[in-house]
Amino acid sequence: MIKLEKKKSCIIWILMTVICTFFVCMIGNVSVEAKxxxxxxxxxxxxxxxxxxxxxxxxxxxxxxxxxxxxxxxxxxxxxxxxxxxxxxxxxxxxxxxxxxxKAYLNQNEIIVNVGKTVNLKIKGMKGKVKWSSLNKKVATVKNGKVTGKKTGKTVIQAKINGTILKCNVKVEKPELSKKKVTIESGKSYILKVKGTSRKVVWTSSNRNVVTVKNGKITGKKQGNTRDFALKNKSPCSACEFQ
Structure with a gap:
């Protein structure tokens, strides 16, 4: 009986060793691809x-x-x-x-603009007639340097002046709040989220006596109405507001 128990223990130990060795080899073969x-x-x-x-x-x-x-x-x-x-x-x-x-350069090489919003591009260092164009007008259009977001995606805005072509990479986003209207009791909280954007979100409340907000978590203070909105980081584009 004792010999049988020893044999079982030995088999279990061998199996555990094989399993551990397998996982060590698997981990050793995992590599993070450099970009x-x-x-x-x-x-x-x-x-x-x-x-x-x-x-x-x-x-x-x-x-x-x-x-x-x-x-x-x-x-x-x-x-x-x-x-x-x-x-x-x-x-x-x-x-x-x-x-x-x-000599000639754009005031911004990369911009992020919301759908329906605009960002102004300007040429610095050189004066002359400028021909503006968008490589994808379905994503963003441009007129006299004014870039308008049409739909989410990426495109390139070009400005040609005195034979020099300048380019600006444009990303169009459509940020949205997870909920547009929230009713909460005093002392209770609700978490709002923003989707559709890669930018940093700054949360504010128009009336902190009624509602406070931190990292999307709104907390009711006293009865009343207020508007909470997320204000996008102004870099590298103009601010965007949610209501």
Whole structure:
């Protein structure tokens, strides 16, 4: 009987060892695929471009031509007219910024605009007749630099001046609140959510004596009516409001 118990224990131990070895091998074979992100940026001489991406303290920064463009404190600085490439490596990922420092440049290289809302683009550093165009008018249209969001999606706005073509990447969003009307009792709470946007949401209440809000959680204070709305971060576009 004792021998049988020992044999069972031995078999169980062998099985556990095999299972553990299998899972260790599986985990060892799992790898996170590194990504490479490339962006084309046009800025003016002496102007800067703020990188939205946040990097770790171990990130490495390299520019192909320091006389053309450099990076400092998260900002790319145009030193002189020409082209340069800035490469950032962080956590196995590579971020490549193809920089063009030119006389003519747009006030924004990338914008986010809501459906039905507008953002104004302007050409800096050069005067002349400008021909504006959108590569996808179903997503966004442009007239005299005024970009209007039509439907959710991505497109590119182009501005041609004196033979120079400038481009701005446009993303059109349609942010919505999970609920437009909420009735709550004093001391009770309700959580609102925003969908359809990649931007940071700032929550405010028009009357904090009636209702307060924090991270979408609204709390009733006393009887009354108020309007809570989410105000989108103004960068990189104009504010958007919900009611």
């Amino acid at each position: 490479t992100v490339t962006k084309d940026i046009t800025i003016g001489k002496g102007k800067t471009y703020a990188i939205e991406q946040t990097f770790s303290g171990k990130a490495t920064f390299k520019t192909s031509n320091k006389k053309i463009a450099v990076i400092k404190n998260g900002k790319i600085i145009g030193k002189s007219i020409g082209k340069a490439k800035i490469t950032i490596k962080d956590k196995g990922n590579t971020y490549i910024y193809k920089i063009t420092v030119a």
